[in-house]
Amino acid sequence: MIEICSINDLPENEIVKKEIKNHKIILIKKNEKIYAIENLCSHMNYPLDDGELEDFEIECLYHAARFDIRDGSAKCLPATEPIKTYETEIKDNKVFIEIS
Ligand code: FES
Numbered sequence: 416m417i418e419i420c421s422i423n424d425l426p427e428n429e430i431v432k433k434e435i436k437n438h439k440i441i442l443i444k445k446n447e448k449i450y451a452i453e454n455l456c457s458h459m460n461y462p463l464d465d466g467e468l469e470d471f472e473i474e475c476l477y478h479a480a481r482f483d484i485r486d487g488s489a490k491c492l493p494a495t496e497p498i499k500t501y502e503t504e505i506k507d508n509k510v511f512i513e514i515s
Pocket residue numbers: 456457458459460461475476477478479480493494
């Protein structure tokens with residue numbers, strides 16, 4: 416796992432974009448857990464960080480596809496394919512991510 420940031424860099428329920436080893440990633444902290452998804456909509460490959468977060472779903476700004484940040488699954492059209500998710504871990508107030 417690779418260290419990506421401090422837990423203090425992540426306000427609760429906010430979309431935070433990061434780039435690490437050529438991976439564009441969104442991190443979201445919710446209830447002391449960190450969710451990490453690829454910053455790429457599976458519909459037309461626009462970034463998702465301009466989107467809106469509601470509960471555990473992120474809505475793409477461009478054509479309103481929604482994805483579950485817990486497993487990346489597509490929740491409505493026009494997206495039919497999931498987005499990539501990453502495993503995360505918190506240790507000593509640092510956030511680590513599994514990049515494969
Ligand atoms: S690019 Fe995200 S819904 Fe079309």
